[in-house]
Amino acid sequence: MVPKVVFGAGSFNQLGTILAEKRKHEKPFVFLVDDVFENNAEFTTRVPSHESDLLIFVSSEEEPKTKQVDALVSQIKEMFEKGVSGVIGIGGGTILDLAKATSILLTNPGKAADYQGWDLVYKKAVYHVGVPTISGTGAEVSRTAVLTGPVRKLGINSDYTPFDQVILDPDLTETVPNNQWFYTGMDCFIHCVESLNGTFLNAFSESYGEKAYELCLEIFNDTKLSKTEARAKLMMASWHGGMSIAYSQVGVAHAMSYGLSYVLGTKHGIGNCIVFNQLEDYYPKDVSLFKEMVKKHRIDIPSGVCADCSETEINTMIDIALGLTPLWENALGEDWETKIDRETLYTLYRKM
Numbered sequence: 001m002v003p004k005v006v007f008g009a010g011s012f013n014q015l016g017t018i019l020a021e022k023r024k025h026e027k028p029f030v031f032l033v034d035d036v037f038e039n040n041a042e043f044t045t046r047v048p049s050h051e052s053d054l055l056i057f058v059s060s061e062e063e064p065k066t067k068q069v070d071a072l073v074s075q076i077k078e079m080f081e082k083g084v085s086g087v088i089g090i091g092g093g094t095i096l097d098l099a100k101a102t103s104i105l106l107t108n109p110g111k112a113a114d115y116q117g118w119d120l121v122y123k124k125a126v127y128h129v130g131v132p133t134i135s136g137t138g139a140e141v142s143r144t145a146v147l148t149g150p151v152r153k154l155g156i157n158s159d160y161t162p163f164d165q166v167i168l169d170p171d172l173t174e175t176v177p178n179n180q181w182f183y184t185g186m187d188c189f190i191h192c193v194e195s196l197n198g199t200f201l202n203a204f205s206e207s208y209g210e211k212a213y214e215l216c217l218e219i220f221n222d223t224k225l226s227k228t229e230a231r232a233k234l235m236m237a238s239w240h241g242g243m244s245i246a247y248s249q250v251g252v253a254h255a256m257s258y259g260l261s262y263v264l265g266t267k268h269g270i271g272n273c274i275v276f277n278q279l280e281d282y283y284p285k286d287v288s289l290f291k292e293m294v295k296k297h298r299i300d301i302p303s304g305v306c307a308d309c310s311e312t313e314i315n316t317m318i319d320i321a322l323g324l325t326p327l328w329e330n331a332l333g334e335d336w337e338t339k340i341d342r343e344t345l346y347t348l349y350r351k352m
Contacts, residue, residue, distance in 0.1 A: 034091030138242020
């Protein structure tokens with residue numbers, strides 16, 4: 001679990017004080033910041049970087065990749081032979097996952113792709129801090145850093161992945177565009193649905209999943225909430241949803257969206273929405289609720305994204321999806337291979 005958390009409007013201003021205690025002599029901090037803030041002087045002046053620190057603005061237009069992590073690690077090692085005091089990720093799921101993965105590869109040999117899987121990391125990562133600027137992914141609390149590698153999209157799942165410190169400041173999510181707010185919020189909703197309906201469910205994950213699910217319904221169905229209240233509640237829903245899947249697992253929607261992302265580069269939040277829209281056979285009640293929320297907020301869920309895909313591309317999507325054994329086992333049970341086949345997935349992908 002993340003050992004230290006600060007929550008509250010304006011809490012981002014505490015980051016400098018927190019980092020001061022962790023700064024090591026002649027070892028700078030590395031800040032990975034979503035480039036959406038690059039020309040936002042009001043925000044960048046609040047980032048507590050020193051002259052010796054490295055501030056890198058990173059695009060979140062594409063899902064994070066193993067080669068991107070390798071390039072960042074190489075750059076940092078070349079610049080700072082004595083090492084760094086820590087890595088701070090400020091942004092959405094893409095930036096937070098890059099920060100987690102980079103912190104791991106700074107202390108573990110090899111390439112990022114070597115650690116895609118479960119419990120393959122054997123050395124503690126450098127100190128790393130997460131500051132989410134959008135709510136829903138759960139990346140701020142999860143034990144995984146999801147990366148697209150040369151042969152698959154899969155997380156670095158380990159006990160060394162979670163952040164050492166997280167700052168949850170709802171004010172930082174104020175400028176998130178409406179569609180993105182919905183797509184990422186639905187990522188949280190789908191986390192809850194897949195956790196609560198899965199075979200890996202236990203009392204620990206259930207308690208977090210139920211609270212996050214309840215918050216999501218309140219946020220996306222209750223128009224009486226003020227924007228300030230909704231921002232704070234969604235930030236906590238993201239946290240609880242991430243905790244729920246950390247101690248259980250996700251399911252069909254995530255498995256299939258990984259296939260979409262690997263082949264088409266579809267962003268995670270919107271990819272989950274595209275997939276979940278077609279999963280009535282697996283989560284009937286919640287897909288119906290999802291469609292109601294889409295209609296209420298007048299959100300556009302893309303269709304026809306697989307219309308021009310070749311047979312090879314569809315088969316690659318299926319290969320990626322079926323390779324995620326724990327997700328299918330959680331969704332369908334230990335005998336999942338008798339309940340799902342390539343033909344079913346082919347039909348579902350073509351419907352997208």
